[in-house]
Amino acid sequence: MSLLAGLNEEQSAAVVHAQGPLVVFAGAGSGKTRVITHRVAHLVGERKVAPWRILAVTFTNKAAAEMRERLTRLLPSGANDLWVGTFHAICARLLRRYADEVGVRKDFVIYDDADQRAMITRVARDVGLDERRFPPRMLAGAINRAKNDGLGPDDLPSGDSFEQAVQKVFATYEERMNVAGALDFGDLIYRMVRAMQANPELKHALQSRFEHVLVDEYQDTNHVQYMLVRLLCEEHRNLCVVGDDDQSIYRFRGADRRNILDFSRHFPDARVVKLEQNYRSTQRILRIAHAVVSRNIDREPKQLWTQNGEGNKVAVIGCVDERDEAATIVQLIRMLLESGLARREIALLYRIHAQSRVFEEALRYFNIPYRVVGGLRFYDRAEVKDLHAYLRVIQNPRDDVSLLRIINNPPRGIGKTAITRLLDSAARGGHSVWTALEQVEQDPAQAGAARSSLLKFRELIQGLQRLAATELPSIVAQNVLVETGYDKALQTEDSAEADARRENLREVIGSMKELEREATDPSLASYLELVTLQTDTDKTANEDSLTLMTVHAAKGLEFKVVIVAGLEEELFPHRGYSPEDDPDDLEEERRLAYVAFTRAEHRLFLSYAGSRRVYGELKMRVPSRFLREMPPADLDMLSSESGRPRAPSAPRPQSSYGSQPSYGSQGSYGGQARYRSEPPRPRSEPPRPSRATTESYVDRSEGSDYGDPGIRRGTYVRHPKFGVGEVHAVTSESPPRVTVRFPGWGEKTLLATYLEPA
DNA sequence: TCCGAATTAATTTTT
DNA sequence: TTAATTCGGA
Numbered sequence: 001m002s003l004l005a006g007l008n009e010e011q012s013a014a015v016v017h018a019q020g021p022l023v024v025f026a027g028a029g030s031g032k033t034r035v036i037t038h039r040v041a042h043l044v045g046e047r048k049v050a051p052w053r054i055l056a057v058t059f060t061n062k063a064a065a066e067m068r069e070r071l072t073r074l075l076p077s078g079a080n081d082l083w084v085g086t087f088h089a090i091c092a093r094l095l096r097r098y099a100d101e102v103g104v105r106k107d108f109v110i111y112d113d114a115d116q117r118a119m120i121t122r123v124a125r126d127v128g129l130d131e132r133r134f135p136p137r138m139l140a141g142a143i144n145r146a147k148n149d150g151l152g153p154d155d156l157p158s159g160d161s162f163e164q165a166v167q168k169v170f171a172t173y174e175e176r177m178n179v180a181g182a183l184d185f186g187d188l189i190y191r192m193v194r195a196m197q198a199n200p201e202l203k204h205a206l207q208s209r210f211e212h213v214l215v216d217e218y219q220d221t222n223h224v225q226y227m228l229v230r231l232l233c234e235e236h237r238n239l240c241v242v243g244d245d246d247q248s249i250y251r252f253r254g255a256d257r258r259n260i261l262d263f264s265r266h267f268p269d270a271r272v273v274k275l276e277q278n279y280r281s282t283q284r285i286l287r288i289a290h291a292v293v294s295r296n297i298d299r300e301p302k303q304l305w306t307q308n309g310e311g312n313k314v315a316v317i318g319c320v321d322e323r324d325e326a327a328t329i330v331q332l333i334r335m336l337l338e339s340g341l342a343r344r345e346i347a348l349l350y351r352i353h354a355q356s357r358v359f360e361e362a363l364r365y366f367n368i369p370y371r372v373v374g375g376l377r378f379y380d381r382a383e384v385k386d387l388h389a390y391l392r393v394i395q396n397p398r399d400d401v402s403l404l405r406i407i408n409n410p411p412r413g414i415g416k417t418a419i420t421r422l423l424d425s426a427a428r429g430g431h432s433v434w435t436a437l438e439q440v441e442q443d444p445a446q447a448g449a450a451r452s453s454l455l456k457f458r459e460l461i462q463g464l465q466r467l468a469a470t471e472l473p474s475i476v477a478q479n480v481l482v483e484t485g486y487d488k489a490l491q492t493e494d495s496a497e498a499d500a501r502r503e504n505l506r507e508v509i510g511s512m513k514e515l516e517r518e519a520t521d522p523s524l525a526s527y528l529e530l531v532t533l534q535t536d537t538d539k540t541a542n543e544d545s546l547t548l549m550t551v552h553a554a555k556g557l558e559f560k561v562v563i564v565a566g567l568e569e570e571l572f573p574h575r576g577y578s579p580e581d582d583p584d585d586l587e588e589e590r591r592l593a594y595v596a597f598t599r600a601e602h603r604l605f606l607s608y609a610g611s612r613r614v615y616g617e618l619k620m621r622v623p624s625r626f627l628r629e630m631p632p633a634d635l636d637m638l639s640s641e642s643g644r645p646r647a648p649s650a651p652r653p654q655s656s657y658g659s660q661p662s663y664g665s666q667g668s669y670g671g672q673a674r675y676r677s678e679p680p681r682p683r684s685e686p687p688r689p690s691r692a693t694t695e696s697y698v699d700r701s702e703g704s705d706y707g708d709p710g711i712r713r714g715t716y717v718r719h720p721k722f723g724v725g726e727v728h729a730v731t732s733e734s735p736p737r738v739t740v741r742f743p744g745w746g747e748k749t750l751l752a753t754y755l756e757p758a
Numbered sequence: 759t760c761c762g763a764a765t766t767a768a769t770t771t772t773t
Numbered sequence: 774t775t776a777a778t779t780c781g782g783a
Contacts, residue, residue, distance in 0.1 A: 059773080088773045110773095250770085252769080353770085411759075550769090550770065553771090574770075588770095615775080
């Protein structure tokens with residue numbers, strides 16, 4: 001029973017649960033991964049379930065790899081025969097195995113979002129849609145949403161013109177994808193579900209195969225994924241799902257929290273286990289996280305508790321603007337590092353990537369090693385995608401999107417006209433571009449130079465295909481770079497950027513070689529599948545650098561110290577360009593905040609700026625409502641050094657990086673910070689913030705020594721039309737509205753977003 | 759065919 | 774602000 005050693009009662013219950021559906025509500029830091037891995041180990045080791053009859057689904061490859069690794073250690077027999085993987089990877093594997101039954105080609109390629117977008121753009125043009133009225137990204141969104149809901153083109157409404165456009169594009173897109181032998185991410189799951197529904201034998205084969213199905217991060221499954229899970233476990237009914245509805249942060253991608261919230265309704269005989277003991281954070285951190293998320297109406301009631309200590313107060317640092325925020329936070333980080341903390345133990349989180357820039361500048365200024373997670377991914381680089389496109393065309397020349405990507409890259413005299421004619425020919429024949437290329441001799445429209453360029457390109461690809469029949473992928477890749485002239489073109493360019501691209505390509509080939517050494521099946525097809533499904537390589541995880549990332553990217557991670565920047569209205573909670581308040585959006589922002597805060601083990605720092613450049617425009621900012629929702633007793637309200645009032649016309653210092661901070665920790669980062677602290681605010685009365693609380697927060701007492709970076713009475717602001725005026729009152733916070741007296745114009749009430757500090 | 763100016767748009771994104 | 778994409782002229 002060593003598997004149960006060190007587990008608490010609830011964890012053990014989940015591990016040993018024998019038969020039937022089980023839902024585990026696993027709060028942040030409650031030992032979720034442990035439960036899931038130990039459960040699998042228990043099934044194999046104690047209950048003698050054959051490993052190949054266990055399916056464990058994760059959301060990331062990283063999580064899958066981690067689970068496999070842990071299981072390898074837990075199980076004497078190893079984890080090789082277990083089915084562990086993401087929904088997408090598992091479906092891809094099943095689709096290849098049952099390609100004939102499903103009706104897909106065994107050698108299908110997988111289109112990522114960019115490929116999909118390219119295809120949709122082309123289809124939309126071909127069916128004659130106005131790109132301005134129906135932007136491809138919206139069409140793609142609608143198509144993906146449909147697939148996430150398990151719907152095909154025929155299942156969609158066709159009321160308004162947009163719906164009609166979607167339906168038309170969707171249907172044609174499916175045809176084209178079929179011709180191209182390509183599946184998009186959504187297809188992988190959708191097609192599998194459809195096939196099981198349509199084919200009872202296939203359904204039965206799979207249902208009897210998987211005796212136990214386990215799903216991690218169940219709160220982020222979408223509807224088709226639910227359908228798939230449901231189908232797979234129909235026979236044995238041994239479904240174990242683990243998740244936390246409070247950490248569901250992918251609604252915008254179709255994740256449906258109802259899947260976990262309604263689990264007991266979907267499976268009435270389900271056992272429910274709640275893991276509420278947190279092993280990660282201090283009590284204060286949990287309290288403020290809970291204070292925010294518990295305001296959500298639609299959630300499973302639960303509250304994390306911990307035996308950990310009370311911990312330090314959560315520091316809230318008010319800053320002047322985003323540069324001041326960056327300078328202040330970097331100073332804070334320097335002090336944390338000086339106090340003995342390792343860089344890898346600190347994370348700086350933000351709501352959107354755009355926020356990282358100023359921090360990166362400040363960190364570079366002080367030579368603090370950092371890594372930015374997410375953003376531009378390695379495999380998304382143009383040159384990498386180009387090489388992969390060549391490889392994909394070699395493997396499957398019907399892959400139109402890839403073919404069109406490389407047909408004149410590097411330039412080889414195949415111009416717009418020649419390509420248009422080729423596309424016409426393909427459309428006429430209802431076949432792929434490659435087929436059109438094979439028939440180019442019969443096409444009278446292709447004449448002279450264009451025709452010979454096309455023929456030359458065709459021979460180039462055919463030659464590489466012959467090579468690929470016998471050689472390893474890395475050899476093929478090297479030949480691609482040489483024979484296509486791709487490398488030569490970069491060499492000729494002779495710029496630093498081109499050198500970097502060549503370096504990246506060398507790196508790709510290096511990693512291909514590495515994979516070939518390890519892989520059981522070092523084929524081009526398996527390499528290509530791997531790189532499309534495995535987006536992040538995460539090789540930098542071991543180096544000691546500070547981590548910068550979005551809150552989304554931080555899910556599942558933990559750090560000794562977490563700093564969350566930009567706790568301002570409009571930013572966090574984020575409101576992009578959606579004009580109206582969607583309560584569901586706000587609830588998701590709360591969950592996001594909950595995820596952010598619960599990443600912290602020992603200390604949590606929050607910051608906001610009083611003004612910030614948004615798309616180049618200086619905007620006034622209002623501190624996040626989330627701050628107001630936290631118990632004031634757990635907060636330390638502070639302001640940055642430069643948060644002190646300055647003469648309105650005083651020039652901004654060139655750089656605030658050199659200034660000494662007015663706060664610090666003594667000895668260790670765990671010590672009480674020497675921040676200037678404000679008198680405690682009266683407890684506000686959420687959820688409906690009264691005007692009074694608004695003022696007690698935003699409109700600090702006059703004559704205060706502390707500069708309030710936010711908008712308050714007396715602040716001078718500039719409006720594009722009315723000029724400079726004085727703020728008379730803050731009338732609402734969301735949207736931030738203020739009354740301003742403009743000389744010559746009188747008193748105006750307007751949105752603070754139109755104002756900048758004067 | 760290609761380069762640079764003009765235009766436009768701008769969350770989060772495990773796959 | 775920026776980055777990405779498109780368009781127009783050489």
